[in-house]
Amino acid sequence: MVFPMKTMIGGFAAGLLFALPAMSQDQDQVARGKYVATAADCVACHTAPGGKPFAGGLPFKTPMGTIYAPNITPDPATGIGNWTDAQFLRALHDGIGANGERLYPAFPYTAFAGISDEDALAVKAYLFSLPPSVQKNHENEMQFPYNIRFLMSFWNILNFKNSGSQSVAQQADLARGAYLADALGHCAECHSPRNLTMGVDSSKYLGGGAVDGWTAFNLSSSKGEGLGGWTTAELAQYLKTGNVAGKAQAAGPMAEVVENSTSHLSDDDLNALATFIKAVPEQAASGPDRFSFGGHPTDITGYRADAGQHASEGEQLFVAACATCHMLSGSGVKDGAYPSLFHNSVTGASNPDNLVMAVLHGVERRGSINDASMPAFEDEFDDRQVASLVNYVKDMFGNPQGKVDAAEVHRLRLNQLAPSPIDTLMKVGGGIAAAVVIIALAAFFWFRRRSTSASPQPL
Amino acid sequence: MAEYDADVIVVGSGVIGGLAAYTLAKAGKSVIILEAGPRVPRWKTVERFRNLYDISDYNAPYPDLDYAPRQGSNDYLQHTGPIRYGAGFLKLVGGTTWHWGGATWRLLPSDMKLKSSFGVGRDFPLSYEDLERFYIEAEKEIGVNGNSQMDESGANGKPFPPRSEPYPMEAQNFNYMNAKMKEMLDANGYWTIQEPNCRASRPYAERPTCVGNNNCMPICPIGSQYSGDRHVTRAEKLGAKLIPEAVVYKLDKGAGGKITAVHYMTPTGESHQLTAKIFVMAAHALETPKILLMSEVANSSDQVGRNLMDHLGFNLVMTSKDELWPGSGPVQQNAILNDRDGAHRSHFASLKHQVGNEAANLAATQYLLGQGVLQPELDDRIRSMSARWMNFNTNLEQLPDPVNRIKLSAKKDKLGLPKPDVYYSVTDYETRTRDKVINETYPTFQKIFGGEIIKIVSDWQPQDHQIGTCIMGDNAKDSVVDKDCRSWDHSNLFIMGTQTMPASAAVNPTLTGAALTLRATHGMASEV
Amino acid sequence: MATQKVGAEDRSAISRRAFLSVAMAASFLAGTQNLFAQQQTGSETPVSADDLHALSIAVIGKTADDRPLSDAFHKAFGEANPSFLLRASALSAQMKAAGLTTPAAFSASPLAKDPVLHATAIGLTAAWYLGHVAHDDHDDHGGGQVVAYEKALMWAPTADVTVIPSYSRGAPNYWAEQTAQIEAHSKAP
Known part of the structure; x- marks a missing residue:
């Protein structure tokens, strides 16, 4: 019995050696893509409760209607199996779908715009290494006028800077943390308040927001409601374990973030992320810690x-x-x-x-x-x-x-959304009136921007 | 107005009624569940437990109502036989699985063919193979953890009985006592089996992971252990309608032998009637036959109420030489099943021994105070005795015997309904088995653990495992329902639960009752 | 009122493992039943709350140094078993006279040999350890009044290993990780 076994192992090893150089490069890219996808927590939104990973279907309730996350497994018919690299990058960076349609910003392309091409394509390689799941995308249920995707281009004018990371400090030692927090982790999507048009209010960066009925607390260095009283090490521990005795334990959507994403980051990255967040300037100090x-x-x-x-x-x-x-x-x-x-x-x-x-x-x-x-x-x-x-x-x-x-x-x-300004506007002025106001506002900003900015938006 | 109030009316909201209602509601049927008792949230029972004078009375934290009496200090059950049938049962939404050790054993193939294998008792009208996939489904619904590699026949052989899928959850680990016990018993040829049970060993269907609060009985404080209310709530979320405090007292017969309506009373005695295409009786082995007898239905065989069985229990209480430390983790984890199966069953009953893992502080303290022990000695003695307390509880299989039965008493309850009259007795088969255990097995256990016997309790202790009273069979002449749980006499009347089992085996019957129920409801769903 | 009568039927209904502890307790103060009837056992006036507190510490030790709990027992005895307060008063007076302030001193003294005084000490100890006051302190079965659950002193001697039933101790599986701890202290002399 020993002899044939040896031969088999030898044969297998030879095959492995032969294939190694080519595979290694691919595998490196897939491994990197997996890490980046984890840091960006793609799985959280692109998986329905109890559903197949990345096959989509999770609903997002917004004041404008319900959006369903799409299938991003490599199934050609229902997923993204036919997407080219360019299409993938355009979606991530510009918020434009495979057929040129405007994506809704429930998909945080405003943050992902900051992801490097190399990392983005690594994510694609990783997604394409997964088994395809055949699962048709759920139609979005957006109210008029938001079901007109074209309007998103006005929204983009208002809310999409596309200048890469919105980092508050650009020192080299904070750059990695900023990349993790802004481009990959898209922390601000939940932890910053939203403006009138439901865009991230960048003037109150990480000043606290809300998601699915849960409060996403102020992450700025304010004492009181913010993280001013935390050490960098405590913050890193929280992101790794979801638990810092005497301070906080993650629950709700943040528990998912820890479980799916931050607990898998390297200690160096956790430290960089924590260091960056600790450097975010105060937003509205208040009360005792x-x-x-x-x-x-x-x-x-x-x-x-x-x-x-x-x-x-x-x-x-x-x-x-x-x-x-x-x-x-x-x-x-x-x-x-x-x-x-x-x-x-x-x-x-x-x-x-x-x-x-x-x-x-x-x-x-x-x-x-x-x-x-x-x-x-x-x-x-x-x-x-x-x-x-x-x-x-x-x-x-x-x-x-x-x-x-x-x-x-x-x-x-009931996870009813708190009345938002836009809701009130809708109720007072009616849908069409609100749409007119939005379009007018957008047009106003559009022309103002054009007149003040000569250079096209960076990729 | 619709022709019927519901497609199906389920009488009883315990684990069986809940599972039946849930499965039928899931299949798109309109379902009404009638429950005699009230709905009580878990926290209230925890609170009542902690405020009890006698925390060892497992029934005491639960409601005992004049319109829906549980086992208790009331005069509800009328005992007429030589043995007082003092087994516990509860009346509230969720039923008696609010207080159980959560044991979810399967039967062995031979348990279901007692007559043809050993010449005693009766055969089930179906085989283990017929039931296997419903055992799987029941284990998933109830959320069972277990060790799929165990020989549950107790012979220390290959995994048995055969299972087509592993347990849905991995087995919980043994605590120190159980691990140590296993070592010591294994060395002496007694095989310690991990008991399959319905505590969540990981988050499971809205239930948190078991954290070992050592209070499975009388109330799991965190809802990790399954209780029947879970499926009632799930059925409600699927549209089933629950009517609590509805004491069913009559079924109406109509043309073609069909049941046409059910009557119930509110706590104040107001009577209501509901109609349905199909009726499911899941009101426990005592109440179901009582209702059938009051309605004079389903009883052409004269077997309604007969063949009451339970697991007759007796105990060895002793202290071990070494500290074993019962009291950490869940209240029961092991079973010794050497005598569960084998040719001896033609003459001796199948057996299950189990060493309880309840914290022994109360028992030790009461014992020591009874011995006059005071401080400064008392604390050390409580510690030492609690760490060494061993309570061997033996359950044996009782054979079906038509003389053991529920009848209608002439005495009436608060609503004017007859109280159940219980005749309960044992035969030589059970007695000789008990005597053999006390004379041969218990001394061996004592030797293995090298301790002192505190007490051998040889009085029969029914184990709250009511079985029989509406048994299934192949023949309308000597059984109440067929293998699909359908009444021989009424094609739209189903009787479900452990009361349909024609054999008791030596293991806790709930999972088998659940599997029979699931098998029956899947069949029924296509008929409505 | 946390008072509950446990009748004969209830006892037979108690589940298999539970009945044992109660069966043990039936003989709780066996042999003393008639003592109280035969002798003039109590003082004329009930023990004061101050004296019951001091007596509890003298009979049980520092673990009974909990004034609010002692007062709760005092109140419960007054309601559920007032004659006990007379017996406790007698024990208190005799211990004071003899200068006995610790359990060791009491158990070494001739007072502890006196069946009535000993039974009174047991009655007091039972209340603190079991967390309730029996209507009749020579029959734990007759029901009575609940004073404590979590603070009943029977739990403390094993608190490093077990739980107060219904309360949590640690993460799931804590029970499987106690071997080293148990074997370390069980091997200690």
Whole structure:
């Protein structure tokens, strides 16, 4: 038995050697593409819950309608299997689809414009190395006038600088971090506020935004709501593990970012990213640091002595449901698997939304250290109960400012979008009127830009 | 107005009713679920548990209502046989799987062919092979973790019984006690099997990963362990309508032997009637026959209510020589199944031994206080005894016996409905098996672990595993339903759950009840 | 009121593993049942909250130095089993007179040999350890009043390894990672 085996291994090794040079180059490019695609978290948007990776189908609810992420697997019919390099680059850099149609900026080409050609083509090589999934793209459900893709060119005039990274500092040691944050990670897409036309408001860069009912906190170096009180090492640890004891734990969409993207970055890249974010100038300083609030343990002696009958609803729910893992003191457990509720950036935020969202939808985060999994209470608590509980937790362990009521819980439960300025405009003026205003505004900017800028936009 | 109130009415909202309702709703049927008890959120039960005077009473945290009595201090069950049938059952949305150890065993092929293999008991009207793919489906629905490499027949052979897919989740690891026990038992030819169970060993279908709160009974505080309310909620999300606090008391017969309507009372005694094309009885092995007997339906065989079985339990409580530390992790993980299968079954019952993993602090403290131990000794003694506490619980297979039965008592409950009268007894088959275990096996266990016996409890302890009372068979003359769970007497009446099993085996019956239910509902869905 | 009557039917219904602990407790203070009836066992006035606190520390030790909890027990005894406060008063007076302030001193003293005083000490210890006050302190089965769950002293002796049932301890699988810890302390002399 030994002899044939040896021959087989020898033959295989020879074949491998012969093929190695050519394969290696391709494999390097695919490996690089995989890393870049991970840093850009392509999978997060291009995969439906429970669906095949990169096969698309995830809906994006916007005030203008619902957009569905397309299939970017190499299936020629339903995916991007027939795309040329040039088409791929044009989509990433200019927001223009294979047939010349304007893409909706739910696809963050405004950020991806900064991705180098080499990295972009590596991503293409990686995507093309994956098994093709046959899955037809879901038609977008955009309201008029937004279903006219051509209008996106006006939007681009308003919101698309296409000048590469929007980095605030251009020192060499920050360049890699800026590239990771802006071009690949597109952090600003969620962590910057949006302007009237739903573009990223670059004047409030990383000053805090919202996504899917979750608050994407202020990442600027503001004390208080921002990251001014964080060290670079803590920020890098957060991006790697989603968990910094005494500061913050990732949940919701950020848990997905950590799970799918940042936990896979090299330590050097994490450090560069953290260093860059730490250098982002302050946006609107406010109040005490979110992680600075201490806790007040529940008086369990008084509670048990009358079986909780005189406790508030919030306290009853806390003792019965939350204290099981977070402990009566709110301290969490020693190994940090269930985090402390005090010195916690979510309970310490003045905005209660993320606490409400965590209670309603739970937390699921698979990570390099251990998995985090908190059950969802949406089927167990009604809106009023969630509000009572969240307000109790904020009083006992976090920022007593910013209480929530049942109506706000209800809105978050249904993931109804908060009324946006454009929504109001639509309601007041009607769809056509709003469209006219947008087109007029766009035209105004268009002509102004043309008159002041002689050079065409850089690629 | 529609011709019927629903395509299907399911009576009972436990694991069986929930699964049936969910599967039918998923197949596009309109479904109404009727549940005698109320809906209670998990947190409330956790809260009630922690406020209990006696935390070892697993029924106590759950509602005990005059219109929907559970097992408890009420006078609901009327015991008329030589053995008090004190097995626990609950009445609320989700049923008795709110408090269970979560054991989800399959039967062995021989368990289903007891009569033809060993000449005792009865055969199922279908084979293990017929049920296998529904076991797979039930394991996925309920969310089971297990070790697919185990020989669950207890013979330390190849993986058995055969499975066409591995367990949906990987087995949870043993804690120190179970790992140590396995070492010591293996060395003596007793094989410690990892018990398949429905705790999530990874996030699974809205359930978080089990974190070892050691409270599977009476209430998993985090909802990692499956309970029947899960499928009720899922069925509701698919459009099924749940009516809680609806005490069903009558089924109407119509032309062609069809069931035409179901009647229920509200807690205040107000009566309502609903119609459907198909009726599913999933109201537990005690209530289902009670309702059928009150309605005088499905009973041409005179077998409704008969063949009540349970796993007759008895215990060895001892301390081990070395510290083993029960109490960390989930409450049960192991089983010793050496005597589960084999030729001996013609004469001795199939057996399952299990060493409980509940924290022993309460038992040790009560024991030591009873011995008059005070501080400063007490703390050290509690620690030492809790770390060494071993509770061997033995379950044995009870044969179907028509004399063991549910009848209607002359006594009435709050709503004026007859209380169940339970006659329960054992035969020599079970008694001789128990005596053999106590005289031969228990001393061996004691020797292996080198400890002191605290107590041998030989009184029969039913295990809350109600089986039988509406058994399935090949023949309308001696069984209540056919292999599709369809009443022999009424083509649109289905009876589902462990009450249809014509054999009890020695293992927890829920998964088999679930697999039979899924098999039946898939068949039914095409008929509505 | 966290009071609950556990009747005979309930006991038989208790699940298989649970019934054992209760079966153990049935003989909780076996042999003392008649003592209280036969002898003049209590003082005329119930023990004060201050004295019950001091007595609890003297009988149980520092772990009972929790004034709010002691006061909760005092209140619960007053409601569920007032005669216990008379017996506790007698024990308190005798221990004070003898200058006994620690469990070691009490157990070494002749007072601990007195069946009535010993039974009273057990009754007090049972309340603190089990977290409830029995209506009748020689029968734990008769129901009573709940005072504590998490703070019942029976959990503390094993707290480094096990959980207070229903509470979490650590990440999933913590139970499979305790071998080194358990073997280290179980081999210690």
